Amino acid sequence: MNKYDLIIKNGNVVFTDKIEQTSLGIKDGKIIAIDNNITNEASEIYDAEGNYIFPGMIDVHVHFNEPGRSDWEGFSTGSFMIAAGGGTVYFDMPLNGVPSTTNQDALQQKVKLGKEKSFVDFGLWGGLVPGNVDELASLAANGVVGFKAFISDSGNEEFEAADDITLLQGMEEIAKLNKVLALHCESKSITNFLTEQKQKQKAYSPDDYAQTRPIIAEVEAVERALAFAEITGCPLHFVHISSARAIEKIEEAKQNGLDVTVETCAHYLLFNHQHLIEKGAVAKCAPPLRDKNEQEKLIKMLIDNRIDMITSDHSPSPYDLKDPSKYHLLEAWGGISSGQFTLMSTIEVAINHDMPLTKVAQLTAEAPAKRFGLSKSKGKIDLGYDADLAIISLDQSFTVDETNYFAKHKQSLFIDHTFPCRVVKTLSRGQQVFEAADPTPNNPTGQWLNV
Numbered sequence: 001m002n003k004y005d006l007i008i009k010n011g012n013v014v015f016t017d018k019i020e021q022t023s024l025g026i027k028d029g030k031i032i033a034i035d036n037n038i039t040n041e042a043s044e045i046y047d048a049e050g051n052y053i054f055p056g057m058i059d060v061h062v063h064f065n066e067p068g069r070s071d072w073e074g075f076s077t078g079s080f081m082i083a084a085g086g087g088t089v090y091f092d093m094p095l096n097g098v099p100s101t102t103n104q105d106a107l108q109q110k111v112k113l114g115k116e117k118s119f120v121d122f123g124l125w126g127g128l129v130p131g132n133v134d135e136l137a138s139l140a141a142n143g144v145v146g147f148k149a150f151i152s153d154s155g156n157e158e159f160e161a162a163d164d165i166t167l168l169q170g171m172e173e174i175a176k177l178n179k180v181l182a183l184h185c186e187s188k189s190i191t192n193f194l195t196e197q198k199q200k201q202k203a204y205s206p207d208d209y210a211q212t213r214p215i216i217a218e219v220e221a222v223e224r225a226l227a228f229a230e231i232t233g234c235p236l237h238f239v240h241i242s243s244a245r246a247i248e249k250i251e252e253a254k255q256n257g258l259d260v261t262v263e264t265c266a267h268y269l270l271f272n273h274q275h276l277i278e279k280g281a282v283a284k285c286a287p288p289l290r291d292k293n294e295q296e297k298l299i300k301m302l303i304d305n306r307i308d309m310i311t312s313d314h315s316p317s318p319y320d321l322k323d324p325s326k327y328h329l330l331e332a333w334g335g336i337s338s339g340q341f342t343l344m345s346t347i348e349v350a351i352n353h354d355m356p357l358t359k360v361a362q363l364t365a366e367a368p369a370k371r372f373g374l375s376k377s378k379g380k381i382d383l384g385y386d387a388d389l390a391i392i393s394l395d396q397s398f399t400v401d402e403t404n405y406f407a408k409h410k411q412s413l414f415i416d417h418t419f420p421c422r423v424v425k426t427l428s429r430g431q432q433v434f435e436a437a438d439p440t441p442n443n444p445t446g447q448w449l450n451v
C-alpha cells in the first residue's frame with residue numbers, strides 16, 4: 001500500500017497567510033502531508049512546478065435552475081463549468097428552477113438531481129417567500145446552507161419578493177434556527193416605481209435601465225434589512241452588493257456588532273455601465289453594472305478588506321430571452337452567465353491592483369467556508385482538509401470563447417475577455433474533476449453538503 005494516493009510536487013501553494021513552494025501528499029481525498037521532502041510513495045505523482053495551487057473556489061451564489069428549467073443550465077453543465085473555473089463547491093440558489101426550493105418536497109427533488117449529476121460538492125439554499133415561514137424549520141433540519149429572500153421582484157414569477165412582515169417573521173425564525181439569511185437588496189417600491197415611469201415613456205436605453213435601479217434603491221433596502229436584523233438578531237449575508245455606499249452601511253453595522261457579511265460579484269469588479277452600452281442584454285443584471293467610478297471604489301474596498309467574499313451570481317438564460325429583436329432592455333432576462341470566472345476574475349483584480357494572492361484564497365475559499373459552516377474540512381489548504389484544489393498557471397492567459405466556456409448556453413458578458421491566468425486542473429477530494437488539456441467530464445461524484 002502506498003502512503004499516498006497522489007503527490008502534487010513543487011507547486012506554489014497558496015495558503016491563507018503565505019505562499020510557499022512545497023509538495024502535498026493526498027490520501028483518501030484528504031491532504032495528509034505538506035512537506036518539501038515528502039517521500040515518493042504514491043500511486044501517482046503530479047509535478048506542479050511553476051504553477052500556483054489555490055484552495056478550490058467556493059461559489060456560494062449560482063442559479064442552476066434544475067428541476068424545471070434545466071434547459072437554462074442544470075447540475076451537469078453547471079457543476080462542470082464550476083470545476084473548469086477552479087471551483088470545488090457551489091451553493092445553488094432556491095429560485096429560477098420550478099419548483100422554487102421553499103419546502104421539503106422541493107428540497108428533496110433538488111438533492112436527488114444534484115447527487116446524480118454534480119461533478120463537485122454542493123450546498124443548497126432554501127427560499128423565504130410570503131407564506132412559507134412555517135417551512136423554514138424543516139428545511140433547516142434537512143441541511144439547507146441558509147435561506148434567500150428578495151427585497152425586490154426577483155424577475156421570476158415562481159419566487160415572490162418578501163414583504164416587510166415576511167422578512168421580520170422569517171428573520172425571527174431563521175435566527176432561532178441558527179442559519180443565515182441571504183438577501184437580494186434593492187427596494188421593490190423604488191425599482192417598480194421607476195420602471196413603470198420608463199415603460200410609460202417607452203424609454204428602454206441602457207441609461208434608462210440603469211436609472212430604474214439606482215444605488216439609493218440598494219442602499220435603502222440594505223438599511224431596512226439591517227434595521228430588521230437589529231430587531232430580530234438574524235445573521236445576514238448581502239448578495240451581489242454593487243455600491244460603495246451599501247458597503248459602508250454594512251460595515252457600520254458590523255462595527256455595531258451585527259452578524260453580517262457581504263459579497264460582490266466578479267462582474268461588478270471587471271465591468272461597468274459602459275459594457276451595458278456596448279454589449280446590451282448580455283450585460284444586464286440587477287443591481288445593474290455601475291459606472292467606472294463606482295467600479296473603482298468597489299475594487300478599492302475589496303483591497304481594503306471591506307468585502308468578505310466574491311461570487312458569480314451565475315444566472316443564465318436561453319439566448320432567446322436576451323434577444324434584442326424580441327425583448328427590449330427593460331424586458332430582457334436580467335442575469336449574467338459567468339460561473340466559470342470567479343476565481344480567475346479575482347486573480348485578475350489581484351494582479352492588476354497588487355493585491356496579494358493569499359487574499360484571493362481568503363475571498364474565494366476561506367471566508368465562504370467559515371461563514372457557511374464548512375471550515376472544518378474545506379476552504380483552505382491544510383493538514384486534514386479535503387484535497388479540493390485549483391492548479392493555476394500565471395504564465396498563460398485565457399481568452400473566453402464558445403469552445404472553452406462550459407455553461408449550457410455560451411452567450412456571456414465574459415466572451416472575448418482575456419484573463420491573465422488559466423485553470424490547468426481542478427481536484428475535488430483528491431480526484432481530478434477538470435483538466436484543461438482534456439476537458440472531458442469524468443463521472444459525477446459531487447456530494448451534497450448538508451450542513
Ligand SMILES: NC(=O)N[C@H]1NC(=O)NC1=O
Nearest residue numbers: 154155285286315334335
Ligand atoms: N432571478 C435571478 O436570477 N436574478 C438574478 N439576476 C441578476 O442579475 N440579479 C439577480 O438577482
Ligand SMILES: [Zn+2]
Nearest residue numbers: 184239240286
Ligand atoms: Zn439577486
Ligand SMILES: [Zn+2]
Nearest residue numbers: 061093313315
Ligand atoms: Zn442570484
